[in-house]
Amino acid sequence: MRIVDVCSFYAPAGGGVKTYIDRKLQSGAANGCEIVIVAPGSEATDRRISDFARFVTIPSPRFPLDRRYRYFNDEGLLHETLDRLAPDVVEASSPWSSAVMTARWPGAAVKSLVMHSDPLSTFAYRWLDPVFSRRTIDSGFRFYWDHLRRMDEQFDMVVCASQDLTDRLSAGGLRRAVTMPMGVEPGIFSPARRDPALRRMLLEQCYLPETATLLLGVGRWSPEKRWKMVVEACAAAGASHPVALLLVGAGREHRAIADAIGGNPHIRMVPAMTDRVELATLMASGDALVHGCESETFGMVAAEARASGLPLIVPDAGGAAEQAIAADGLVYRATSAIDLARAIGQFIAGGVGAARMRALAKAGATPDMDEHFARLFARYRDHLERCHAA
Incomplete structure (x- = not known):
């Protein structure tokens, strides 16, 4: 055929x-x-x-x-x-x-x-x-x-x-x-790639201790991904608990996102990773994936995070929400920075380790x-x- x-x-x-x-x-x-x-x-x-x-x-x-x-x-x-x-x-x-x-x-x-x-x-x-x-x-x-x-x-x-x-x-x-x-691509994304030293180094680069929470945002820097909303929510959540946010990507919203970050030392932007193993290692080493886009047709990044044993915090609409439901993750009201900040606070209050254990239990069921x-x-x-x- x-x-x-x-x-x-x-x-x-x-x-x-x-x-x-x-x-x-x-x-x-x-x-x-x-x-x-x-x-x-x-x-x-x-x-x-x-x-x-x-x-x-x-x-x-x-x-x-x-x-x-x-x-x-x-x-x-x-x-x-x-x-x-x-x-x-x-x-x-x-x-x-x-x-x-x-x-x-x-x-x-x-x-x-x-x-x-x-x-x-x-x-x-x-x-x-x-x-x-x-x-x-x-x-x-x-x-x-x-x-x-x-x-x-x-x-x-x-x-x-x-x-x-x-x-x-x-x-x-x-x-x-x-x-x-x-x-997801078979054989690449796995909880086994977790690297505690990498997590510690990334938190240090965000001027935070190992006890802080490391959130990852991965995807194209374009308006529909709502990274400025994610930045706002993470900054608000960080007022009551140390939170680092690493944004990985590229796109035309680079300047607007950087302006939204301002001088916040706990939020960093890094270029998109073309090495899939490097990206998989990063995903396995974070504490949660935070996503802003409610118009995903499938939610590839969310599925890759799910396969990596990375807990999900995503909007309650679109393909990413289906990934979160399957992975026992958290959803928040789409387009709402306030509700995203609430969800991040709920994630931290419920125990980052406990959330990771739930995500690990579901990782193997991610379709390839x-x-x-x-x-x-x-x-x-x-x-x-x-x-x-x-």
């Missing part, structure tokens, strides 16, 4: 989608699938990675709002590429223009829309929730819901990484939304990506067999 992923969100510099794609390319062979990634690039390339993995780029312009990414703008060229690749299954990984282009491709392949992003939660709800009800916002963005319903009619399935997203899409009138939880791909590819096969039998 040949699966072609029309992947508009791929960025060579990294990110959750890159992590997902890199593992998909490795997982294909074990499941008897050839995986071909078609991504926007600076030039046309066609690189064979293995007998079961191939990477193709189509010349495309840079995305003006984030120069790390490019976007498909030539539907004819995309269709020619799909004709040449002749997939059994074609995936679109963005609900926007690339999905429209893919839906209009006249090939006979099974078509799957994989929801790697949730634009309504990332943008509309984030901007307007403080003023309007969800029903009013959805009414104002009816054009987007109409667009999603058209995509639902043109694709054979709409794949969601969390039940929360599946439920919201189904409530909005989509009939083909299915839940396929993602997972290979399980996700095996289930997803099996579903594609079933659909193909039904199509052939019809």
Whole structure:
């Protein structure tokens, strides 16, 4: 079975989608699938990675709002590429223009829309929730819901990484939304990587003793991640107990986050870690992951923390909340710095060691990506067999 992923969100510099794609390319062979990634690039390339993995780029312009990414703008060229690749299954990984282009491709392949992003939660709800009800916002963005319903009619399935997203899409009138939880890279994130010396050193760098609480915030520095809110909440919680916060990432909100930190010596920003083992060691060595984003489709960072035995403190909405519930973590009212500060205080008062023991007990149940791909590819096969039998 040949699966072609029309992947508009791929960025060579990294990110959750890159992590997902890199593992998909490795997982294909074990499941008897050839995986071909078609991504926007600076030039046309066609690189064979293995007998079961191939990477193709189509010349495309840079995305003006984030120069790390490019976007498909030539539907004819995309269709020619799909004709040449002749997939059994074609995936679109963005609900926007690339999905429209893919839906209009006249090939006979099974078509799957994989929801790697949730634009309504990332943008509309984030901007307007403080003023309007969800029903009013959805009414104002009816054009987007109409667009999603058209995509639902043109694709054979709409794949969601969390039940929360599946439920919201189904409530909005989509009939083909299915839940396929993602997972973490196998063999990397583990409680066994905990390094007490690293924890002690990080607390020292935040000018705090070993008895303080070390919170980690990992992810892209962009507005929807709400790092300024996390900084505010951690500073407030630190008024009654020594709290250090280490923010790991990169992005356009760097200056705004630094301004929010001000002169607080207990909060530090460090560049994103490209070495996955280094990141896994850091996660296993902290006291809790604190997260601000309520629009995660799966919550990759939260899942990686869960697999590392790191307790979770996350919003009560989106994919991260599902990770916290599964890991016996804490949730707070999304978008509220006050409630996040309360949750941090509750975490500390309940005993950091006790929270870690609960997280350790759940760490082994974290799903991995290979399980996700095996289930997803099996579903594609079933659909193909039904199509052939019809």
